[in-house]
Amino acid sequence: MASEELEYAGFWIRVWASVIDTLLLGIVVYPLLTAIYGDAYWEGANFVHGPLDFLISWVLPAVAVVAFWMARQATPGKMAIAARIVDANTGNNPSTGQLLIRYLGYFVSCIPLGLGIFWVAFDSRKQGWHDKMAGTVVVRKKSGTTRPVEFNA
Template identity: 30%
Template structure:
């Protein structure tokens, strides 16, 4: 039958260039999608394309931020994190022990210069002790500054201290998957330090707080404040 037969609702398609059924002239017809003009990229169907993730197949989680399952990095276990702290603690303990040994040796050396039979022996020992304590204080102050710069800058620029790198974990920005940056790394470092002012109990609670995280990321209070998380390093 020909197009336009009133007894045939399923008639042939109208000739090319003519409007379809119920279609105003100049409007695109229904059915298959219209081809985009030459030189204009054609959009695909479905959901809009997402930008490439820094970890490849790294699924987005509800509420924003990168996930930690599937193709993304694996959340670091508390055992690895504890191992990293032990390694860093041993390294700093060795340095602290060396400084302490130097101070004791200096005190012994200064005391040997004092004559026990002299009337000035007591004042000589006091002066020697004061000199050694001043030297020790300066050394420990420098040691504390080095410790600050070590953990702060290593985390900011490399993603972790030598202890973390040794056990195969690193700190990342929880939203981007990149290194935390100087500001976030400082926040992450300073919160346990402030907690240690309460007889060390605050710092201990901060380091244990990942056990109470219900998100599955094992973020401690210092991680949440800095918007960071600790993951296993990629082999790539």
């Protein structure tokens, strides 16, 4: 798809995609953790309840998200809003390295009260800090009056 047919996916549509992804992840994680640790898991104050908790709560989501990004350039939530992640300079699929940096960049974006995530609302290319760190943008087919996508290459 030519860049003039694309727009940057803005803050609120990306929030919606995140809600979808969170719900889908919860459908998988909640029953697994409850089956392993029982209902007491949800009342405990421990950050990590054991090795399986770490694998299910931290490793599984990371692997799933990066795998979806590598295979489809989008998580199910982004697919639902017809958005995808591309290299900010070329518009091509991002490299595995970019995707790993992007995922780790979410943690950096969240540390100062989520400022790096909210940055999407104010940035001209709708990039959060995680996108800027990885050199990516989130695009979708043009449907509104937002700024058209521009690639350098």
